[in-house]
Every structure is written in structure tokens, then in C-alpha cells.
Amino acid sequence: MPLRLPPLPALRFFEAAGRHQSFKLAAAELNVTPSAISHGIVGLEQALGVELFVREPRGISLTASGADYLSYVSEAFSLIAIGTQRLPNHRADRPIALSCAPTFASRWLLPRLAGFRARWPNVNVSVDTSHRQVGFPVDGFDFAIRLSRAPVAGTAWTRLFGERFVPVCSPAYLETLRDGHGNADLRRATLIHVNAASEDWQAWLDATGIEGFDTTGGLRVDTIQLAFEAAGMGLGVALGRRPLVDPDLDRGALVEADPATIASTTAYWLVSAENGDRRPELADFKRWLVSEAEHLETHADASGQTVRAAVS
Known part of the structure; x- marks a missing residue:
């Protein structure tokens, strides 16, 4: 007997809303209206017979059941994304998707991308500077560059520079x-x-x-x-x-x-999913970015x- 699953669009709404703790932010991420998110989750709660969120005037929060269910749903979407990426020749020509802050992008990353393009002219890079959380690999990003005091568990972190x-x-x-x-x-x-x-x-x-x-x-x-x-x-x-x-x-x-x-006391870190650099171009990009950062820190140390x- 095949497994009976809840509606997948509603599960996607639930995963985004649970991760952001906000219907509005989930709607912005998925390019739908907050009302659509709310109605989709109400339908999911009715189908499951469980309340997933506590609705309060100041916002929403996950119930105990909702928090437990979110861990399973998030892992399921991650497995689907990882499995899709591992398919032979799956979108081998798609750009490397990177999330970072706008000032970092304009002042440090973009001036150096010409060097990367000169070495790998057939590899395209997509830079997203919107201020939002990134979930690997669910959101479709390969890398993010974040300013942090220390790595965060659950993803792969490589220090670039302070x-x-x-x-x-x-x-x-x-x-x-x-x-x-x-x-x-x-x-x-x-x-x-x-x-x-x-x-x-x-x-x-x-x-x-x-x-x-x-x-x-x-x-x-x-x-x-x-x-x-x-x-x-x-x-x-x-x-x-x-x-x-x-x-x-x-x-x-x-x-x-x-x-x-x-x-x-903080540093810029290159963040990705665990084992997220399986594609050769991702490994090349990571090595190139780390090399650029090492050159920068070496130059700074030698400046006296x-x-x-x-x-x-």
C-alpha cells in the first residue's frame, strides 16, 4: 500500500513558515501571499488533526508537535534536494548560487570574480544579496558568506578572513x-x-x-x-x-x-551544506575563494x- 502524504505545497509552506517563524517571511521567500501561507497551513493542520502553530497578536510560534514535525519535514526536503543534485548530469550548467551581504559583494567579491571567470569561463555565478536566512540545500543555494564569531552546527563552515x-x-x-x-x-x-x-x-x-x-x-x-x-x-x-x-x-x-x-571578534565564513561541494565547479569555487582570502590575510599581516x- 502506498504511503499517504499530506499535500506537498502545504508542507513547503509549513517548512518555510516554521523556519522563519513568520507567515510573512515565508510568503516572501516562496513568492506567494501571507494569506496563501496561512490558508495552506490551516488545511495542513486540519488534514493532520494537529495544531502546528500558536497564533498570537505579536506573531506565531511552533507548538511542541509543530517543532517535532518540522524536524522531519525539513530533513525530508533536504534529502530530496540532495538526491536531486546527485542525479547524473543534473543541471550541470546551472550557476553557482551564492548568498552574501551587499557591501561584501560590491566591495570584495565582485572585484575578484573576473579572476575566477578567467580561469573557469564556462562556470556562471549567481549572487543574491537579499537579507534572509538560507537553508541548505532546500533553498537552492550552494554557498553563503556570513559574518560570525564561530561556526554553527549542521553546516560546513570555512573561515575566510576577519x-x-x-x-x-x-x-x-x-x-x-x-x-x-x-x-x-x-x-x-x-x-x-x-x-x-x-x-x-x-x-x-x-x-x-x-x-x-x-x-x-x-x-x-x-x-x-x-x-x-x-x-x-x-x-x-x-x-x-x-x-x-x-x-x-x-x-x-x-x-x-x-x-x-x-x-x-567576528570573521567572514564560507558556509555550505555538509558535503555540498560534490560538483567539480563547486569545489573549484571554494578553493578559489579560500585562496583569495588567504592572500588577503597574508598581505595584511605583511603590511606592518x-x-x-x-x-x-
């Missing part, structure tokens, strides 16, 4: 900070903050031991790219994140407002800069 923080501003703005002796006083500066950053001005101040700063005021933006652009426009001093800020420093659009440089370890 960031180094140094205050930066426009050359003209730096002149406005100089005192009668020609020394720049950052206490007179407008600090530019990045709301979403896990480490920002307070990390730099704690590590350098510099006091007398008011970190509650200043200009606040939601991306690192906007912080660099605001600093270049003379709106204040941003915390430069090397190597992402290096292009601006190299061309003189930004300058160091203070030479004190600290190492971040004084880098202080950040305080955890």
Missing part, C-alpha cells in the same frame, strides 16, 4: 577636527553608526581604551555601505572595516581619522600595521 576596524572620514572633514596643534580630536566628530552591525564604535572604544566619547548621538544608517558614503560626504566619522573600506582609502576618498586599528585584539 575585519580590522579603523576610524575613517573625508580629508576635508578631518581638517575640521584638528586643534590648534594640528592634532585631530575625534571627540569633536559626529560618529556614524551602523544599526545592524554586531560590532561598532563601542567595540573600538573598549579595545583602544579611549574615553570621553558620547556614542548615543551622531548619525545612524542601516548598512556599512551607507556609512562609508556618509563619511565620504563629510557627514562625520565612520568605523572603517578593512578590507571593505580599502578601495576608498586607496583612492583617497576616505582617510584614517585615527591610526588605532583593532581586530574584530599595528592591530590590537578587540575586547570580547
Whole structure:
């Protein structure tokens, strides 16, 4: 007797909603309406005779039964995805799908992709910079690049490089900070903050031991790219994140407002599913990306800069 399965579209809705803990985010991921997600899950609950979510005014959460069921459904979709990828010649020409932050993509990854394309001209790469969680291999991504203090269990993590923080501003703005002796006083500066950053001005101040700063005021933006652009426009001093800020420093659009440089407690990691580099082009891409990162860190170590370890 064949197994009786719940409707597969409803299971897909349930898996996405359970992973995001949100009907709205699940709808955005699957390109349907939140109402469709809600109705699909109600139908699934009726078919199973079990309540999968607790609906509250502030949002949804999985019931105990729902959390247990999600682990099975997620594993089932992962097995289907892995099995599909292992089929002979399955979409061998499909692009390498990579998820990463937009500032990382524009300032570090894209300038280097020409080198990859020169070596592997027949391998295409698709870069997604949307701010969303990635489930391997269910979401169809091969890799993600994430900023984290340490690897997370359940996926394969390879460290690429860490960031180094140094205050930066426009050359003209730096002149406005100089005192009668020609020394720049950052206490007179407008600090530019990045709301979403896990480490920002307070990390730099704690590590350098510099006091007398008011970190509650200043200009606040939601991306690192906007912080660099605001600093270049003379709106204040941003915390430069090397190597992402290096292009601006190299061309003189930004300058160091203070030479004190600290190492971040986080690093960029290349993330993939366990054994997710079976395809030859994926293994080639991973080796190339790791090699680029190693070259970057070797160059940084040889530059002779004084880098202080950040305080955890």
C-alpha cells in the first residue's frame, strides 16, 4: 500500500513558515501571499488533526508537535534536494548560487570574480544579496558568506578572513577636527553608526581604551555601505572595516581619522551544506575563494600595521 502524504505545497509552506517563524517571511521567500501561507497551513493542520502553530497578536510560534514535525519535514526536503543534485548530469550548467551581504559583494567579491571567470569561463555565478536566512540545500543555494564569531552546527563552515576596524572620514572633514596643534580630536566628530552591525564604535572604544566619547548621538544608517558614503560626504566619522573600506582609502576618498586599528571578534565564513561541494565547479569555487582570502590575510599581516585584539 502506498504511503499517504499530506499535500506537498502545504508542507513547503509549513517548512518555510516554521523556519522563519513568520507567515510573512515565508510568503516572501516562496513568492506567494501571507494569506496563501496561512490558508495552506490551516488545511495542513486540519488534514493532520494537529495544531502546528500558536497564533498570537505579536506573531506565531511552533507548538511542541509543530517543532517535532518540522524536524522531519525539513530533513525530508533536504534529502530530496540532495538526491536531486546527485542525479547524473543534473543541471550541470546551472550557476553557482551564492548568498552574501551587499557591501561584501560590491566591495570584495565582485572585484575578484573576473579572476575566477578567467580561469573557469564556462562556470556562471549567481549572487543574491537579499537579507534572509538560507537553508541548505532546500533553498537552492550552494554557498553563503556570513559574518560570525564561530561556526554553527549542521553546516560546513570555512573561515575566510576577519575585519580590522579603523576610524575613517573625508580629508576635508578631518581638517575640521584638528586643534590648534594640528592634532585631530575625534571627540569633536559626529560618529556614524551602523544599526545592524554586531560590532561598532563601542567595540573600538573598549579595545583602544579611549574615553570621553558620547556614542548615543551622531548619525545612524542601516548598512556599512551607507556609512562609508556618509563619511565620504563629510557627514562625520565612520568605523572603517578593512578590507571593505580599502578601495576608498586607496583612492583617497576616505582617510584614517585615527591610526588605532583593532581586530574584530567576528570573521567572514564560507558556509555550505555538509558535503555540498560534490560538483567539480563547486569545489573549484571554494578553493578559489579560500585562496583569495588567504592572500588577503597574508598581505595584511605583511603590511606592518599595528592591530590590537578587540575586547570580547
